[in-house]
Amino acid sequence: MSIIDHPDWDLSERGMKDAQRHREKIDDAIRKNVRDVIADESIITKKHGKKVRVPVKGLKDFKFIYDTGKSGAGVGQGKGKPGDVIYKRDKSPGQGEPDDKNKGSGDMDVEVDIDYLIKVMFDELGLPYIEEKTKVETLVPKGWKFDAITKKGIYPRLHKKRTIIEAIKRTSMDAGEVQEATNCDIDDAFRALIQANHDIVKAIEVVKSGKLDKSIDPDDGLFTIDDDDLRYRQIEESFEMQSNAVVIAMMDISGSMTKEKKYLTRSLLFWLTQFLRKVYENVKIKFIVHTTEAKIVAEDEFFNRESSGGTQSYTAFELAEYLIDSEFSPEEWNIYIFYSSDGEDFDPKRTISTINRLVDRKVNMIAYAEVNPDVEEFAGWWQNNNLIKVMKKSFKFLTKKIQDTEFYKDAEKHIVAGLIKNRNHVWPMLSHMLFERKK
Numbered sequence: 001m002s003i004i005d006h007p008d009w010d011l012s013e014r015g016m017k018d019a020q021r022h023r024e025k026i027d028d029a030i031r032k033n034v035r036d037v038i039a040d041e042s043i044i045t046k047k048h049g050k051k052v053r054v055p056v057k058g059l060k061d062f063k064f065i066y067d068t069g070k071s072g073a074g075v076g077q078g079k080g081k082p083g084d085v086i087y088k089r090d091k092s093p094g095q096g097e098p099d100d101k102n103k104g105s106g107d108m109d110v111e112v113d114i115d116y117l118i119k120v121m122f123d124e125l126g127l128p129y130i131e132e133k134t135k136v137e138t139l140v141p142k143g144w145k146f147d148a149i150t151k152k153g154i155y156p157r158l159h160k161k162r163t164i165i166e167a168i169k170r171t172s173m174d175a176g177e178v179q180e181a182t183n184c185d186i187d188d189a190f191r192a193l194i195q196a197n198h199d200i201v202k203a204i205e206v207v208k209s210g211k212l213d214k215s216i217d218p219d220d221g222l223f224t225i226d227d228d229d230l231r232y233r234q235i236e237e238s239f240e241m242q243s244n245a246v247v248i249a250m251m252d253i254s255g256s257m258t259k260e261k262k263y264l265t266r267s268l269l270f271w272l273t274q275f276l277r278k279v280y281e282n283v284k285i286k287f288i289v290h291t292t293e294a295k296i297v298a299e300d301e302f303f304n305r306e307s308s309g310g311t312q313s314y315t316a317f318e319l320a321e322y323l324i325d326s327e328f329s330p331e332e333w334n335i336y337i338f339y340s341s342d343g344e345d346f347d348p349k350r351t352i353s354t355i356n357r358l359v360d361r362k363v364n365m366i367a368y369a370e371v372n373p374d375v376e377e378f379a380g381w382w383q384n385n386n387l388i389k390v391m392k393k394s395f396k397f398l399t400k401k402i403q404d405t406e407f408y409k410d411a412e413k414h415i416v417a418g419l420i421k422n423r424n425h426v427w428p429m430l431s432h433m434l435f436e437r438k439k
Contacts, residue, residue: 035427153232162231171223182207190218245280245334250288250316252341261371265340290316317354335363348390368417407432
């Protein structure tokens with residue numbers, strides 16, 4: 001049989017290394033650009049396990065382009081030297097080179113799993129206040145397992161290894177008893193047991209009478225298995241400890257809440273729940289909408305309900321208070337309250353009073369996102385009834401300015417707030433709410 005060899009066959013290994021390097025470059029590029037794409041509608045509307053296309057800046061998708069014969073150079077035109085141009089494209093607009101208006105479009109789209117993108121986000125951000133409050137755990141059935149080992153059971157569940165271990169332990173103890181009674185060495189004690197068929201009394205008599213057969217190998221028949229040595233597996237129901245978390249998502253759906261404002265709310269809520277699911281196995285989400293009255297709705301209605309009517313924010317917080325008292329005790333649940341509105345509130349003082357009652361219940365976090373691109377255009381009555389302005393006067397906020405907006409945090413009361421003017425503020429708000437963990 002002929003064996004064919006070629007000195008350049010290691011090119012296949014180089015190809016794998018190049019592919020791995022390319023994957024690493026893509027991963028690095030996604031991590032650097034993730035904050036620019038997290039508010040993209042095609043991403044937050046996807047479900048787990050689905051793939052999404054993420055634009056990656058700084059990476060170009062190179063391709064081989066064959067010469068048409070016009071340049072007089074190209075593949076197969078003789079030996080080349082380092083620096084030779086194999087193919088030079090015509091730079092005139094319309095011939096494959098972008099004009100000045102379209103320059104900078106050399107990015108590429110990468111298709112990734114939505115779960116991978118969530119992991120990248122989670123690597124960048126951590127969750128607030130989780131370590132400050134003891135997780136309440138619940139026993140959750142996990143299935144059945146062979147765990148307990150007992151002396152009684154049925155033969156199909158015989159644990160052979162444990163049975164042999166018990167037999168060896170018992171035989172060693174018997175040999176020790178023979179050795180102690182006769183002052184013989186341990187090998188003679190084992191020979192006596194084998195000669196006496198593992199009867200301790202007879203083994204002692206064999207040694208004392210001088211009738212011990214020295215030709216017996218002490219390792220032959222080292223142990224026998226008695227009924228007392230048998231060990232059986234027992235099947236038991238398995239439970240695991242899981243921590244409970246509930247997200248109470250609340251949104252103003254009054255007439256001033258536009259489609260874009262509700263979309264910004266959805267972006268923030270999407271990532272908040274994804275992060276919480278990374279920490280807690282059992283996460284429930286309750287959706288509340290309000291105008292001058294509040295009610296619990298399904299998820300689809302929460303995001304798609306038409307806007308109309310006036311605004312009384314306290315109705316949503318009072319309904320959240322009722323849910324906590326009736327279903328989600330802080331002693332059993334980690335509670336995250338998320339509220340979004342455009343800031344207009346007919347009775348902000350009552351809203352603040354309700355928020356303080358929720359703080360007294362030791363909830364993990366109360367987050368308020370004011371989504372209002374036109375906030376600076378309002379004045380007069382609205383300024384005096386703007387919820388975030390009233391909150392700034394009511395709580396000991398530390399202010400952080402990012403880009404052209406502000407974010408606030410009262411660490412003592414676990415309250416965070418921020419002004420979201422556009423989609424570029426989604427990442428800063430998440431970073432403010434889900435700050436980096438201590439290392």
